[in-house]
Amino acid sequence: MSATVWFNGELATGSLAVDPGDRGLLLGDGIFETLAVFAGKPVWLAEHLERMIEAAKTLGIPADRGNIEAAIGETLRATPHHHGILRITLTRGAGIRGLAADGSTPSLLVTLAPWIKGMLFAPAKLVTSTIRRNETSPASGLKTLSYIDNILAAREAAAARCDDALLLNTKSQVAATTIANVFLLKNGRLATPPLSAGILPGIARRKLLTLTQAEERALVRAELREADALFLTNSLRLVRPVHALDGAELRHDDAALTRYFELLCAAVVAETGFDPRQADAL
Secondary structure (H helix, E strand, O other): OOOEEEEOOEEEOOOOOOOOOEHHHHHOOEEEEEEEEEOOEEOOHHHHHHHHHHHHHHHOOOOOHHHHHHHHHHHHHHOOOOOEEEEEEEEOOEEOOOOOOOEOOOEEEEEEEEOOOOOOOOOEEEEEEEEEEOOOOHHHHOOEOOOHHHHHHHHHHHHOOOOEEEEEEOOOEEEEEOOOEEEEEEOOEEEEOOHHHOOOOOHHHHHHHHHOOOEEOOOEHHHHHOOOEEEEEEOOOEEEEEEEEOOEEOOOOHHHHHHHHHHHHHHHHHHHOOOHHHHHHO
């Protein structure tokens, strides 16, 4: 099944008419959010919109939360998918030439694609990217459309026959992967890199921090190799166990990993009334 698309005020039935001067298209001048939808209900929508509005303020892009919520509602009502992947994209819109120029009217794109079976709790192999995360850049903590570093790192991972790439920052500390936050378990203690490491403040990461006694601290790659369990979090996969790093097999405490996965599944059930594992099993 194809995605349901809403763009700048209406549902799209064919190709989109995008302004050739749109700064999102030309310069990556925009932001986005991606989240799961189960039983027709977006998961952690309030938190995702809060993060998007804050990012828009940081970048100086006008963002009307009411308009975004209305567009999401129209998209959900028009879709045949009970479960899916919702993406919200906001650009500065078209503007005159010049990096500091404002846009005329922001462009808003909302898409809802069908759920991809098999995503939840699927193990991953990682390779360390040659690309470093710039923890001094404001963009490191924002979901901007300027994703080229992540794309290049993901292509490195694909070339190495791995599922994702581990990104270190300029201090050689563990930051994140191209699409997820990192958690490490050692001797019963759970840790994850702090925001100052140059990471996105992930929504699933925040949920797990509130549900556990995880510590936010600087991590180095050598610690990952010695972990009792290493896993990734994001809003679609929830918890993804890491079984290998740079070709070396890692220990994975299956009981602990399952416990963290179940904590986030329970948080989804509390919000939507639906267990995401049922969608993944369809």
